[in-house]
Amino acid sequence: MIHNNLAGQGVVSDLMKPSLFRIESWKRESPDVFTMSFLPKDGMGGVGENPGFTFLPGQFNMIYIFGLGEVPISISGDPAPGLPLIHTTRSVGAVTQGMSLLRPGAEVGVRGPFGNHWPVERAWDKDLILVAGGIGLAPLRPVIYSVLNSRNKFGKVILLIGSKTPSEMVFRGELRDWDRSKLMEIHLTVDRGSKSWRGSLGVVTKFVPAISFEPENALAMICGPEVMMHFTIDALKKRGMQPEDIYVSMERNMKCAVGYYGHCQYGPHFICKNGPIFPYSEIEGIFREPEV
Amino acid sequence: MRSKTIKVDLLARVEGEGALHVKINQGVLKEVQLKIFEPPRFFEAFLRGRDFREAPDITSRICGICPIAYQLSASLAMEEICGIKVEGQLQELRRLIYAGEWIESHVLHVFMLNAPDFFEVPSVVHLAQVHPEMVTTALRLKKLGNTLMAIVGGREVHPVNLRVGGFYKAPAKKVLRDLLPEIRWAREAAIRMAMVISGWEFREFTRDYHYMALSSPDTYAVIEGSLASNRGVDVPVSKYDEILTESHLAHSTALHSRTRDGGTCLMGPLARYNLNYDHLSSGARELAVTMGLQRTCHNPFRGIQIRMVEFVHALDEAERIIEQYEVPSRSFMEVEPGAGTGYGCTEAPRGSCYHRYTINKEGIITDAKIVAPTSVNQGPIEEDLWDIVAHNMHLSDDQIKFICERAIRNYDPCISCSTHFLKLTVDRE
Amino acid sequence: MKIIERSNFGRLIELLKEAGYEVYGPRxxxxxxxxxxxxxxxxxxxxxxxxxxxxxxRLEKSGDPYLFGFAVGSQSWKKFLHPAEQRLWKAKKTGNGFTLLDPEPEPRPRMAFIGVRACEISAMTIxxxxxxxxxxxSGNPATPDAPPFIVAVNCTHPSNNxxxxxxDTGPRVRSGFDISLTEILEDHSHYFIGESGSERGADLLAQIPSRQATEAEISRGKAATDKAAQSISRSLDTHGLKELLYQNYNHPSWEAVADRCLSCGNCTMVCPTCFCSSVEDTIDVTGQYAERWNKWDSCFSIDFSYIHGGPVRNSVKSRYRQWMTHKLATWIDQFGTSGxxxxxxxxxxxxxxxDITEEASTIRNSPKTQEP
Amino acid sequence: MNAQPIESILADHPFFKEIPREHLARVALQATISRFDKGEVIFREGSDARNFYLVLKGRVIIETLLPHQGLVNIQTVEAGEMLGWSWLVPPFRYRFGARTVQPTELAIFNGKHLLEVFEKDPQLGYQFLRRVLVAITERLEQTRLQLLNIYDNPVK
Amino acid sequence: MPKSGKPKLAVWKFASCDGCQLSLLDCEDQLLSIAGKIEIANFAEASSAIVKGPYDLSLVEGSITTEHDEERIHQVRKASRFLVTIGACATSGGIQALRNFSDVKEFISLVYARPQYISTLRKSTAIADHVKVDFELRGCPVSKDQLLEVITAYLGKKKPNIPNYSVCMECKLRGVVCVMVSQGKICMGPVTQAGCHALCPSCNRGCYSCFGPKETANSSSLAGWFLQKGASREEIVRLFRGFNGNADAFRKESEYYEE
Known part of the structure; x- marks a missing residue:
């Protein structure tokens, strides 16, 4: 039977209604990147006893700032239950710029979580290669938390991070801690060094040939600009990794997050619901086509 | 007394940009200049080579304040050439949208441009702080004019629905009838506001003007009639060029439109009122009486009252037309081009807007002439200014400036219109 | 099956109105x-x-009294089921945040559609x-609204397009209707062969003055749609079309069509299945009231694919390719059916x-298989 | 010092991945292993290009001297990468300088000697130069990516 | 922003008909709300009170046609933090840019008795040809709803919802039957930017492109189609040479057909 889809009055309208969350903390990560934590506002969102936010690593929320609009932002916090919702984002448009001006106490609208997630459990007993470019580390951070929460389930964990400059590298404090913990191997590189930068200079793919892991028993998760993912995939394949073991996070214009508004189509996929994370094998045919 | 110059570098609350220079030397008034520094836009030139059907749309862009005047003057001229005459419901619809333009323009002038003078505040926004009720009423009245324009014409500024021969699409009966309650409210409100205005103080000032306007034996002429004056002019519109010509005057750098004998004449509400009083709606005449106006009025400072009278007249017209409106079977009359010259003149809120076109048999315009009322009114404006300044030289510069600005605003001069023929001088040191 | 005389057709509309439906049909x-x-x-x-x-x-007078002697309307029924512009919610600024305002209860008419074609029912299903x-x-797949009452009319006058x-969507309806009709015009008679597709359809049909159809009449109805099917000359070869398009992202014909394509979006707007929309968040001049609107959008507009830094699909070529490939290929992966x-x-x-059929056959006739 | 024989050290380096044993042995004869402290200059910009290097451990920075800016860092060369190919192309001078940023271990080959070996064994020369070319291509690709400024904020 | 907390608004006029700035006064329902949010600091048509700059938001109407205006626009830019051009004149040169296709001297002598008094530039050009423009609002005249949206967006520091897609989109959103396809009327809608809510087609006439070219306007395809459907080359020239005739996508097309 044909239903009446009247978008404004049906389920879609409900899906498009945000719940109110209050900003609990605000922290600057780099000149234009900041991290905020949120808790549901009392009586909103039906969370009740458990004030936390349940999600899987790699999922995203639609964040609405009153009057300014709504943007998709991946969740960058710890997926363990009962914790506040954490988002890290960069001021790139009017909404995120407006968001960057908000401080604890302010309220925002949240819809989510949406999208699929990084296959963390598939990486059990395997080496895990995480490759992040710029702000791409934010959606991978929940994976790192998951790994650290049960470190012994994984083989080698190698984190490769590329960034434009040292000052634009996010989560620097945590990176230092993780590095010291020796629980994972971390390689950082920047495109342009500062005078004091003694780390690596160049693109993140440069580490791939030299790191030591078992390509046939490894999983890679990549998040960053598409061109960086291209080269990283190439480098990983050259090391012998299979396309189905390489996961990438794609980006398109997301409006509704439920596959209803169509903007985020990527070939046969809707980034918002079939993605944002894809095994490379699934998108291999279109990944290198321009303007898909 | 030393020599001095009173300058108003940018006339405020007039449409378009102009300036006023008054030069007084040793206590003797030497020069009064209303300067226009609107850049020229060459409408008459680029109309050449365009299709005759394009003239209404193109010429409306001369003035965003009174586009209907241009669209209809152009259409009338073209229809004359092509030998058709728009009548009946289509003519009524033209009257209706013109009433909308009068309503919108008169409210704009009365409340937003002129009224602040009476309270010595700079703008309608400031006026809203003193008389909030008056301003909200005015805005609602203005909106009614715009709504009429939008319903009949598609939009408020540069409507798209008018064409040579009529309209692209006739409005539905219901949307028009739905406006009747608002029109009736508007009349009550207009009368109420008119009475408030009548309580304001008007400068005593009269001159013996040569009034000129369209005049018709049957109606308060807007889109019909002949060109008539209180000094015996009564000619068809096609003789406009024989009555009024453009000339250079020694004291001014602008082209002025003058009568053949070099005299000035005044167009607009005051002229129409004085020439066509008998054809005002009874409600409008009643209001004039209640406001204490005579059958004639020679004080341009009372222009604001005359506009209220015309405003009520326009509302009455709108009501009358809507009440008897039936959707016409055809929204326009077919027009085939025929070579020739045609003339069109209609009463813009500020006065007669005259168009003359010559087209060839393909319908391509080969010559165009457009005279906006402001170019005619520049003469009486400058004469008023001479008079006022001469009689008020004892006042301070600021006071003179203020009175002069008000005297100019009496005419609601639309400088944007004028600029395609007014000479530009840039003399701003 | 029932025979409803033309003279009794008006009853159908009256009955629907009496049952509380707002009735919509071609005009x-x-x-x-x-x-x-x-x-x-x-x-x-x-x-x-x-x-x-x-x-x-061109809509023209035909000189015969058919009520449904044409193909499909200029826009589809989509405008009723998936409105072009609709407010999703309103909110008011409060303290540090905002409050969603309860939507004012709008009377929602039950809709009845008359004259729905088979292709259009397919579109609705899609x-x-x-x-x-x-x-x-949403985890809450509630049935939204009362489904519209659908009076389908089997197509007897397909267009050139x-x-x-x-x-495989017409010209005869198969399901998804409450009542289906076939309009028959013969020398001296003008009637509809009616069939119910649902309980409520049967109830309503029973109330219209009618009689049982004869075998001859039923086969006449069938012949009318068969004839319609035969008169359709345009075709789109769907065999392996999905794979074909997947393999031809770089076919030169995309460039050729981009030279002609105006990227105006008309095709998507009139398409009965195109569903892409946009969300528009607005705020009033006081900054106190905000609204969210739902509005049809088109993959032909450059901003459709905008992500920070710029649009993904800049060229018209890529926009046309997106639309056609979606419609005829990726749709199948997404929803199990062609779009x-x-x-x-x-x-x-x-x-x-x-012409989408021409574009598809251009690619079919000169496929450019690309390396996987 | 290194207990491991040079040949097996080189065999572990990605540059020589899958190179025939006899070729490796011949090349290994040309290599010396050398340790650099943090901040030591390996070669200077403009100096005669004598050597070919493989980074075994540590990190080397490629730098250039810019008027008004002093030494500017361009790229780093990590363990597992090669360094220095100017001995192969005229005018046989280093276009950039190289300096360690960590304690670094390098395998050093004299370019002239290598060329002599290649003359005698073109098969080896071909194997070797192909690897150099791959490395250069990778370096070029990386440089292009760096130029693209891919992580930059698009709205800035 | 000034100490009062309200940003300052200035409205500037260059060669134009005043219609676009009038659109601001035509926002009858919102005018006082706007005045409550933003200080009308320099708007000669509406107020004789001129507050000194700099101005937070400048709305610029009209095109540049004189040497003096060429200088003045730079002063305006200097005095403005955020500069929005409003209307076809300011965004493309307007109808007066038709002079650009002719000899302006001839134009002057046609219209003026004393050509030597006229000082004018050879071309009428858009504001963005002279100074950096932060946002361009199209239309002849602008849509007052869009004007409000720009002001509201400015006040709310958001991106204005101003689509740059075609008039056809709005035509279909509005449910209007295409006048070109169904009646054979010439319509510029497919290459014209939306914003008018498909005003002309809703009045049963073809669009004449008040809003200028849409993004990626394929003028040559549409012009070719017109030609194929029987339009003369002269007609095509006139079509593309209207209120936005100086906009790139249209100018090139009219020049191509003029030859």
Whole structure:
């Protein structure tokens, strides 16, 4: 039977209604990147006893700032239950710029979580290669938390991070801690060094040939600009990794997050619901086509 | 007394940009200049080579304040050439949208441009702080004019629905009838506001003007009639060029439109009122009486009252037309081009807007002439200014400036219109 | 099956109105056939036929009294089921945040559609799938509204641009209707062969003055739609079309069509299955009230694919390719069906007459297989 | 010092991945292993290009001297990468300088000697130069990516 | 922003008909709300009170046609933090840019008795040809709803919802039957930017492109189609040479057909 889809009055309208969350903390990560934590506002969102936010690593929320609009932002916090919702984002448009001006106490609208997630459990007993470019580390951070929460389930964990400059590298404090913990191997590189930068200079793919892991028993998760993912995939394949073991996070214009508004189509996929994370094998045919 | 110059570098609350220079030397008034520094836009030139059907749309862009005047003057001229005459419901619809333009323009002038003078505040926004009720009423009245324009014409500024021969699409009966309650409210409100205005103080000032306007034996002429004056002019519109010509005057750098004998004449509400009083709606005449106006009025400072009278007249017209409106079977009359010259003149809120076109048999315009009322009114404006300044030289510069600005605003001069023929001088040191 | 005489057709509309439905059907308005509110059978475009071509539509008097002697309306029923512009919610600024205001209760009419074609029912079913998938994500797949009452009319007058036979969506309806009708005009008789597709359809049909159809009449009805099917000359070869398009992302024909394509979006707007929309968040000048609106959008607009830094699909080539590949190929992966029902609207209403069937066959005739 | 024989050290380096044993042995004869402290200059910009290097451990920075800016860092060369190919192309001078940023271990080959070996064994020369070419291509690709400024904020 | 907390608004006029700035006064329902949010600091048509700059938001109407205006626009830019051009004149040169296709001297002598008094530039050009423009609002005249949206967006520091897609989109959103396809009327809608809510087609006439070219306007395809459908080359020239005739996508097309 044909239903009446009247978008404004049906389920879609409900899906498009945000719940109110209050900003609990605000922290600057780099000149234009900041991290905020949120808790549901009392009586909103039906969370009740458990004030936390349940999600899987790699999922995203639609964040609405009153009057300014709504943007998709991946969740960058710890997926363990009962914790506040954490988002890290960069001021790139009017909404995120407006968001960057908000401080604890302010309220925002949240819809989510949406999208699929990084296959963390598939990486059990395997080496895990995480490759992040710029702000791409934010959606991978929940994976790192998951790994650290049960470190012994994984083989080698190698984190490769590329960034434009040292000052634009996010989560620097945590990176230092993780590095010291020796629980994972971390390689950082920047495109342009500062005078004091003694780390690596160049693109993140440069580490791939030299790191030591078992390509046939490894999983890679990549998040960053598409061109960086291209080269990283190439480098990983050259090391012998299979396309189905390489996961990438794609980006398109997301409006509704439920596959209803169509903007985020990527070939046969809707980034918002079939993605944002894809095994490379699934998108291999279109990944290198321009303007898909 | 030393020599001095009173300058108003940018006339405020007039449409378009102009300036006023008054030069007084040793206590003797030497020069009064209303300067226009609107850049020229060459409408008459680029109309050449365009299709005759394009003239209404193109010429409306001369003035965003009174586009209907241009669209209809152009259409009338073209229809004359092509030998058709728009009548009946289509003519009524033209009257209706013109009433909308009068309503919108008169409210704009009365409340937003002129009224602040009476309270010595700079703008309608400031006026809203003193008389909030008056301003909200005015805005609602203005909106009614715009709504009429939008319903009949598609939009408020540069409507798209008018064409040579009529309209692209006739409005539905219901949307028009739905406006009747608002029109009736508007009349009550207009009368109420008119009475408030009548309580304001008007400068005593009269001159013996040569009034000129369209005049018709049957109606308060807007889109019909002949060109008539209180000094015996009564000619068809096609003789406009024989009555009024453009000339250079020694004291001014602008082209002025003058009568053949070099005299000035005044167009607009005051002229129409004085020439066509008998054809005002009874409600409008009643209001004039209640406001204490005579059958004639020679004080341009009372222009604001005359506009209220015309405003009520326009509302009455709108009501009358809507009440008897039936959707016409055809929204326009077919027009085939025929070579020739045609003339069109209609009463813009500020006065007669005259168009003359010559087209060839393909319908391509080969010559165009457009005279906006402001170019005619520049003469009486400058004469008023001479008079006022001469009689008020004892006042301070600021006071003179203020009175002069008000005297100019009496005419609601639309400088944007004028600029395609007014000479530009840039003399701003 | 029942026979309803033409003279009793008006009863159908009356009965629907009596049952509380707002009735919508085709009307001849502004030079086109528009699905609009109808009050009585004389509102229907009796005696009209349509002439359709590439970028061409003419509604003309046919000289015969058919009520449904044309193909499909200029826009589809989508405008009722998935409105072009609709407010999703309103909110007011409060303290540090905002409060969603309860939507003012709007009376929601139960709708009845008269004259729905088979291709259009297919389109509705396809859009329904999109909707259901989205609703399923909410975890609350509530049935939204009362389904519209559908009076389908089997197509006997397909246009030059119709290719429902290729898409297996017509001209005869199979399901998804409450009542289906076949309009038969013979020498001296004019009647409808009616069939119910649902309980409520049967109830309503029972109330219309009618009689049982004879075998001859039933076969006449069948012949009318068979004839319609045979008269359809346009075709789209769907065999392996998905794979074909997947393999031809770089076919030179995309460039060629981009030279002609105006990227105006008409094809997507008139398409009965195109569902892409935009969200518009607005705020009033005081900064106190905000609203969210739902508005049809098109993959042909450059901002459609905008991500920070710029649009993904800059070139018209990529936009046309996205649309056609989505419609005919990726749709199948997404929703298990083609996104095209063969109604021909995109061909008719393209201002420069681009023809999706022609574009598809160009690629089929000179496939450029690319390395995997 | 290194207990491991040079040949097996080189065998572990990605540059020589899958190179025939006899070739490796011949090349290994040309290599010396050398340790650099943090901040030591390996070669200077403009100096005669004598050597070919493989980074075994540590990190080397490629730098250039810019008027007004002093030494500017361009790229780093990590363990597992090669360094220095100017001995192969005229005018046989280093276009950039190289300096360690960590304690670094390098395998050093004299370019002239290598060329002599290649003359005698073109098969080896071909194997070797192909690897150099791959490395250069990778370096070029990386440089292009760096130029693209891919992580930059698009709205800035 | 000034100490009062309200940003300052200035409205500037160059060669134009005043219609676009009038659109601001035509926002009858919102005018006082706007005045409550933003200080009308320099708007000669509406107020004789001129507050000194700099101005937070400048709305610029009109095109540049004189040497003096060429200088003045730079002063305006200097005095403005955020500069929005409003209307076809300011965004493309307007109808007066038709002079650009002719000999302006001839134009002057046609219209003026004393050509030597006229000082004018050879071309009428858009504001963005002279100074950096932060946002361009199209239309002849602008849509007052869009004007409000720009002001509201400015106040709310958001991106204005101003689509740059075609008029056809709005035509279909509105449910209007295409006048070109169904009646054979010439319509510029497919290459014209939306914003008018498909005003002309809703009045049963073809669009004449008040809003200028849409993004990626394929003028040559549409012009070719017109030609194929029987339009003369002269007609095509006139079509593309209207209120936005100086906009790139249209100018090139009219020049191509003029030859």
């Amino acid at each position: 001849a308005l502004d030079g086109g056939l528009v699905y609009d509110h109808i009050e009585k059978d004389s509102d229907l475009p009796e005696g009209y036929k349509d002439q359709q071509g590439k970028g061409l539509y 859009q329904q799938k999109v909707y259901e998938q989205a609703a399923a994500l 119709c290719f429902c036979t290729s898409m 095209c029902v063969g109604c021909g609207r995109c061909i008719t209403w393209c201002p420069v007459g681009i």
